[in-house]
Amino acid sequence: MRIVFKTDYMQDIRPWKDGYQLSLYLILLAVVIAAPWWLDAFYLGELTNVLIWAIAGLGLMILTGHTGQASLGHAAFLAFGCxxxxxLIEAGVPFLVAFPLAGILTGIAGVTVAIPALRLHGIYLAIFTLALSILMDDLIVLAEPITGGVAGKYMGGVEIFGHLVDRWGTPEQFYWLVLAVTVLATLGYINLLRTPLGRSFIAVRDSEVSAQAMGIDIARTKTVSFALSCAVTGWAGALMGLYAGAFNNETFSVVISIQLLMMIVIGGLGSIHGAFLGAIVIGFLPQFLSIAKEYAGALFGGGTVAIPGLEFGIFGMILIGFILFEPMGIYGRWLKIRTWFELFPFYRKDMFKRQKSYLKTERLR
Incomplete structure (x- = not known):
C-alpha cells in the first residue's frame, strides 16, 4: 500500500500528486520525444495522427467531459480551424501567427454558437450541434471562392523560422510540432481545472441549479466553455489539415463528430487521460483491423476481403461494451485496477458502485 501524506493545502491543487507521478510523466515525455529514433516513418505518422486526435479530444472534453454539454458538431469547428x-497562410500570414489566430477565430465562432444554445440541454443540444456540423458541409461548398468548394484546398509544408516543416518531406519535424502543441494544450488544460473557472465547469456539469445557487453565472460559464473548447478543436483542425495535405467539405463530415464523442466516452469522460486513451483506440483501430485481415488471409488462405463498415461496426461494439460494463471508460477501469493494488487487501467492490440516483433539482432536465 502506497500512501501520500499531505502537509500543505497547495498539494490539493498541484498538477501531479507527488514527485513519483511527475517522474513517470517526464519519462513518458522523453519516450515520445525520442519516437522518431525508434519508430519508422509509417508508425511515426500514425503516432502523429493519434496526437492530433488527442488534441481534438481535449477540446471536446472541456465542453462535454467537464461542463456536461453534449456536442455532435465539433467536426464543424475542426473544419473552421483548418x-x-x-x-491566413495563403494571405501571407506567417504560420506562427496564423496557427494561434485560427484557434482564436474558431473560439469566437464557438461563442456565436453558444449564445443561442444556452437554453438547450441534453439531446436537444446534441441535435442542435449535429445540425451545425451538417450545415458546415454546405457552407464550405457555397463559399467556394474562399474555401475551394468541392475541389478543396491543398496545403504543403509550413515555414517556421526559415525551416520547412512538412508532413511528408520532414515527418520528424512535423511530429515534434504536433507534440509541442499537444504538450502545451495538455498543460493549459491541467491548469484550467485548477482555476475557479475550471471548478465552475465541473459544478455546472454536476448540477446547474446547485451551481447557480452557489453564485456561478451559468450563461457565462457555458459560453467560456464553448469558446475554449472550440479554440482547442480549431488548433486540432489546423494540424489535421497539415497532416492530410489536401482536404475538402467531405473531410470533416458528421462522422468525425460522432467519432470524437465516442472517443472520449471510450477513453473516459471527465479525464484528460481519457482523451489520449480514446485517441489511441480511434487512431490505431484501423491499422489493427488491416493487420488482422492480412493475418487471417494468410492463415486461412485467400486474399484480404474488404468489408464495408467493419471499422465503424467494431468501434460501435466497443462503445456499447464500455457503456454497459465500464461507463467510466478505459481510464476508469485503470483507476479501479490501480486502487485495488494500492488498497489490497482492503479494497471493496462497492467502492466503485455505479451511481443510479440523480438530484431532484435535475429531474426536469
Missing amino acids: YANVI
Whole structure:
C-alpha cells in the first residue's frame, strides 16, 4: 500500500500528486520525444495522427467531459480551424501567427454558437450541434471562392523560422510540432481545472441549479466553455489539415463528430487521460483491423476481403461494451485496477458502485 501524506493545502491543487507521478510523466515525455529514433516513418505518422486526435479530444472534453454539454458538431469547428489556418497562410500570414489566430477565430465562432444554445440541454443540444456540423458541409461548398468548394484546398509544408516543416518531406519535424502543441494544450488544460473557472465547469456539469445557487453565472460559464473548447478543436483542425495535405467539405463530415464523442466516452469522460486513451483506440483501430485481415488471409488462405463498415461496426461494439460494463471508460477501469493494488487487501467492490440516483433539482432536465 502506497500512501501520500499531505502537509500543505497547495498539494490539493498541484498538477501531479507527488514527485513519483511527475517522474513517470517526464519519462513518458522523453519516450515520445525520442519516437522518431525508434519508430519508422509509417508508425511515426500514425503516432502523429493519434496526437492530433488527442488534441481534438481535449477540446471536446472541456465542453462535454467537464461542463456536461453534449456536442455532435465539433467536426464543424475542426473544419473552421483548418480552413482559417490555410486561408491566413495563403494571405501571407506567417504560420506562427496564423496557427494561434485560427484557434482564436474558431473560439469566437464557438461563442456565436453558444449564445443561442444556452437554453438547450441534453439531446436537444446534441441535435442542435449535429445540425451545425451538417450545415458546415454546405457552407464550405457555397463559399467556394474562399474555401475551394468541392475541389478543396491543398496545403504543403509550413515555414517556421526559415525551416520547412512538412508532413511528408520532414515527418520528424512535423511530429515534434504536433507534440509541442499537444504538450502545451495538455498543460493549459491541467491548469484550467485548477482555476475557479475550471471548478465552475465541473459544478455546472454536476448540477446547474446547485451551481447557480452557489453564485456561478451559468450563461457565462457555458459560453467560456464553448469558446475554449472550440479554440482547442480549431488548433486540432489546423494540424489535421497539415497532416492530410489536401482536404475538402467531405473531410470533416458528421462522422468525425460522432467519432470524437465516442472517443472520449471510450477513453473516459471527465479525464484528460481519457482523451489520449480514446485517441489511441480511434487512431490505431484501423491499422489493427488491416493487420488482422492480412493475418487471417494468410492463415486461412485467400486474399484480404474488404468489408464495408467493419471499422465503424467494431468501434460501435466497443462503445456499447464500455457503456454497459465500464461507463467510466478505459481510464476508469485503470483507476479501479490501480486502487485495488494500492488498497489490497482492503479494497471493496462497492467502492466503485455505479451511481443510479440523480438530484431532484435535475429531474426536469
